[in-house]
Amino acid sequence: MKSFALQWPGNVTDIVILSLYDVTDMVGVENYSDLEYQQLQLNLGGTYHFSPALYLTASAEYAVFVDDEPYVYGDQDGDMIGGYVGLGYRF
């Protein structure tokens, strides 16, 4: 992507301006808007019927968020594992 850095135009040579407003410390600004994250969700579930009325169901979930360029909200790297087991009755 197109990027740009802070720098004075070449025609600005005055030592007062250059010393008072030193922008070389501010080149990090260009990285502030370079955002990148990856998000992954996996789900696996199943149901087993003991009889037409009684069944066992189970599911698992895995979610991961990879924050490659942490920015406004800090490093949001995280992963979650979830599991569910339930016993059901149909009537």
Place this chain on the structure above:
Amino acid sequence: MHRYSRIVGTLALLLLLPLPLLAEQTPTLSGTIEFGGKAVSVQDDSSRVNEYIDSRREDGITPVGRFDLDIDGGPALRIETEGDLEGPSDQRVDTRFELSRAVRGYLDYSVLEHLGDHDRLDYIDASIARPGASADPANPNPWPGTLTPNAVPGFMLVDVDASGNEFVVRPVGGVTSYAAAVAAESAYLAANPNSRIAQTGGAAVYGEDLLPGAVFSVTRREVKTGADIQIPSLPNLTFNLDFRNEHRKGTEQAISMSKCGACHITGEGKEIDEVTRDLKAGVTGKFGVVTLQYEFADRQFENNADAATTIYDPVIKPGQPLNNATFDNRMSYDYDDGLLPYDRAPDSEKRTHTLKAQVDLAKRTSLLGSYVNSKVESRKTDEPGIFTLDRTRLTTSYDGYGIKATTRLGGVKLNARLRLEELDSDNVTPTFYPITAPSSPAAGLTFGAPAVTSYQPPGGAESIITRDVLTAGLDASYRLTRGAMLRLGWEMEKVDREDEHFGETETHTLKARLNYRVSRKLSTRVGYTYQNIDNPFGNPDAALVPLQANTFPSGVTGDSAAYGTTFYDAREADLSNQPEEVHEGKITATWAPSPRFSATVNYRYRDESNDLNRSEWQQRTHAPGVSLWYAPNQNFQLTAAYNYFDQRSETAFCQGFYDG
């Protein structure tokens, strides 16, 4: 209001309970009941992977109850209800009922906790590293230590011997103790009259998260109930009555900024306690080929939470003593005003009238006309002594006129629509009262001479809501072959804002979609959308003042009344995070080689860009996914899904800060 929601929910349940007594036959009960437990474990940060709380926020096991019940009492009564109860933060119950086919109603209840954003405020620090104002600018003295854009103390410094080059940070600590810092500095100045105080950097932007460990979340509870009612003696009419009560409670981050001295941005927390209550009543009448519908809706929004409050930093010109009055007539408030409220949503009420008429003609042709009139009133409060408003109620009105036509031409189904919307909002005229300091050397220089004690911006604060929106669209669908359906669409939207600063935005959208069943085992959907947006919403002339050789634009000095016109008005770069061109493609394929197995793959790509005059805004999104379903026998089913989301964007913005 929470209690109010419970009362409404309880009353609705009490109304439902005796319904089985109305059944003409003994009601039969069928359905499913399920009990279980859901375990959740989160590693590292939960703000994205568990953003919408899945049963619980903390690690552990939550009891889960699910049900799907059907009460069948014959034509006189039928109730269907299903629910999913996963702890106090994740609940849903939906109920539908029907009485003698004359009353069809619903009662829904849901609870969901949502983790809110927590801005760390650690990415916008910047400073101009230079000594105090008393130093010779041609020979700037070095600062003690190293100041970097990400390490700005954001505190006043004390020059212990008024030499301009021996500044000491006093005291060390967070701004949470700012009052103590000011007291300490004042005491130090009193004891050391030759000392000077300067703001760090000379000019600085300093963000500070005062609650770094806080988790902000809002729990939303919603009760919705209503019914369509048919009275036997009025067979052409159907009445409807609907009610919704939404209660949002929790905490959110509130951000404020002090200025003059450093731009000091602080993040704190604020209470959320908001109730939105909707009541709708309407009637629909069918008279031959004509259907008429009228509905009245009333929405009340109440904010029962106390406003966030903050103490702003003292107004101080960098390099000047703490109690200097140089900038007092540039600001309306500062540290001396104590706790001031901010970031509070006002109470409001919205009333809407909707009228629709539809005519069904031969050959699947129909015409639909609609008119919507809506008025919103919100209450505004001022801060006497700091600013006042010329009105305490702000009214926004909406008028929408729409017409839609549907017909068939041969094998082509056509749908055309046209809508005109007019939004009009009151303009507010604020009056600001500066911190008056007639003895200040700068008195009168900001708002003209002689010094003024109040100020009204010319033209007031013009509302950006006021606008006309014209939307026209045409959709066509055509069956190419057996199993192949082609859909094409075009839409134009023209937004004409009264505020000439933002002007007109015109959007053209083209859509194409093909649904194609290749065989009994394989079906596909392919879609493409193109958008061209002329003048998308943005901030024109927002940044980048063109510099002449070795100087700023003429006339720019610290006390110049022309600072605004000669500096700000000279900015050239337009900034926006809205696209002017969008390409989006979607493809989905489902393969079902047997009745016991199916696989679906999908992919979405979206490319958004805005070629601004001095930079380019871009955002690209890739979102592939696959899902599998397998049932080896009637008693066992397996599902699996994989979704990937990749979004990259780059936005140019202006980081402004003031050098005094």
